[in-house]
Amino acid sequence: MEMKTKIREKFKSLYKTEGEVFASAGRINLIGEHTDYNGGYVFPGAIDCGIMVEIKPNGTDKVKAFSLDYDEYVEFGLTEEDKPQQHWPRYIFGVCREIIKRGGKVEGFDCAFAGDVPLGAGLSSSAALESAFAFALNELFNGGTIDKFELAKIGQSTEHNYCGVKCGIMDQFASIFGKKGCLIRLNCKTLEHKYFPFDPQGYKVVLIDSCVKHELASSAYNKRRESCENAVAAIRKNHPDVEFLSDAKRVWLEEVREEIPEEDFLRAEYVIGEVQRVLDVCDALERGDYETVGEMMYQTHFGMSKLYEVSCPELDFLNKLARKCDVTGSRVMGGGFGGCTINLVKEELYDKFIEAVKEKFPAEFGHDVKIYDVVISDGARKVE
Numbered sequence: 001m002e003m004k005t006k007i008r009e010k011f012k013s014l015y016k017t018e019g020e021v022f023a024s025a026g027r028i029n030l031i032g033e034h035t036d037y038n039g040g041y042v043f044p045g046a047i048d049c050g051i052m053v054e055i056k057p058n059g060t061d062k063v064k065a066f067s068l069d070y071d072e073y074v075e076f077g078l079t080e081e082d083k084p085q086q087h088w089p090r091y092i093f094g095v096c097r098e099i100i101k102r103g104g105k106v107e108g109f110d111c112a113f114a115g116d117v118p119l120g121a122g123l124s125s126s127a128a129l130e131s132a133f134a135f136a137l138n139e140l141f142n143g144g145t146i147d148k149f150e151l152a153k154i155g156q157s158t159e160h161n162y163c164g165v166k167c168g169i170m171d172q173f174a175s176i177f178g179k180k181g182c183l184i185r186l187n188c189k190t191l192e193h194k195y196f197p198f199d200p201q202g203y204k205v206v207l208i209d210s211c212v213k214h215e216l217a218s219s220a221y222n223k224r225r226e227s228c229e230n231a232v233a234a235i236r237k238n239h240p241d242v243e244f245l246s247d248a249k250r251v252w253l254e255e256v257r258e259e260i261p262e263e264d265f266l267r268a269e270y271v272i273g274e275v276q277r278v279l280d281v282c283d284a285l286e287r288g289d290y291e292t293v294g295e296m297m298y299q300t301h302f303g304m305s306k307l308y309e310v311s312c313p314e315l316d317f318l319n320k321l322a323r324k325c326d327v328t329g330s331r332v333m334g335g336g337f338g339g340c341t342i343n344l345v346k347e348e349l350y351d352k353f354i355e356a357v358k359e360k361f362p363a364e365f366g367h368d369v370k371i372y373d374v375v376i377s378d379g380a381r382k383v384e
């Protein structure tokens, strides 16, 4: 049954009424990983899977929420003391609180939601959840007056303040601003952005999900961010204008090599390289030069694996296998520590590559991968 029909049936049986339906999307990112919280560029796009929610104000001060995927019903209030214990309701609660903190209005509502973004695959199911609710609550209680930039920040602050992840803005931005057929080149310092129609003729973009989930991913993520901040603090002593790593030159990092732990140096070295790679990829895309795009993707993988250390044996294996199969570009996507590789593959090599992955990966790791073809789609919206 279609997701929307399932949600509607559940909503009606729970609340004996009908609400409005909203949706938001997961995301991919062509290149620019861990650059967002370093003030650099990212290059994401929304995808054709996400979160859908039916929702209606209920005239009380309580939120009543049902997750179809977890088959779980929860009620909570809207003051800080009402913070729910369970994992998924925290995202909804956080979004409500962040709107209220900014002077927006949220009152009690009934809702039921479901998603088709694979969880833990690095496709930002949590940003999709935050963005769907931020968008819906803006429409229902604030007459759409909160602008889209603020909606993205509401999702990001939810992660920071209610879910323990000090993430950047990329995922929420893509989920809110996503546009069918387009990638978004986003400057994460200024939020200036440009849509790039993305339809590489003769190529396919495919995600291979290693199905590996890292338990401690959020604390490891926050630790990477601290390393970057340490490196910035050291560089700033010589170059006071440096606010983010994206402002720093490679030679400025060299100057402080002996002053910072080696680990922090390596993290910063990766970020400075990655900031440049996004720009190189933009230039290459404008020339239609997909060979260069692909080569940059491999370089990103190397950096994420050896310098930033957010890969894992399964992802490294998939990356190597892609090289062997002459795939144009391949790299770990998203925060890392498991999840997917993103691959840019010539159409004529696609079948052979997928076949090789399906045969060789399970032989090595004892479990299957999942394959997702990428369709770039719209972000947050009302569903008619």
Ligand code: GLA
Pocket (backbone or CB within 6 Å): 032, 033, 034, 035, 036, 037, 124, 167, 168, 169, 170, 171, 334, 335, 336
């Ligand atoms: C996660 C975070 C993003 C970004 C990526 C890595 O998806 O939520 O803000 O930092 O990791 O690029």
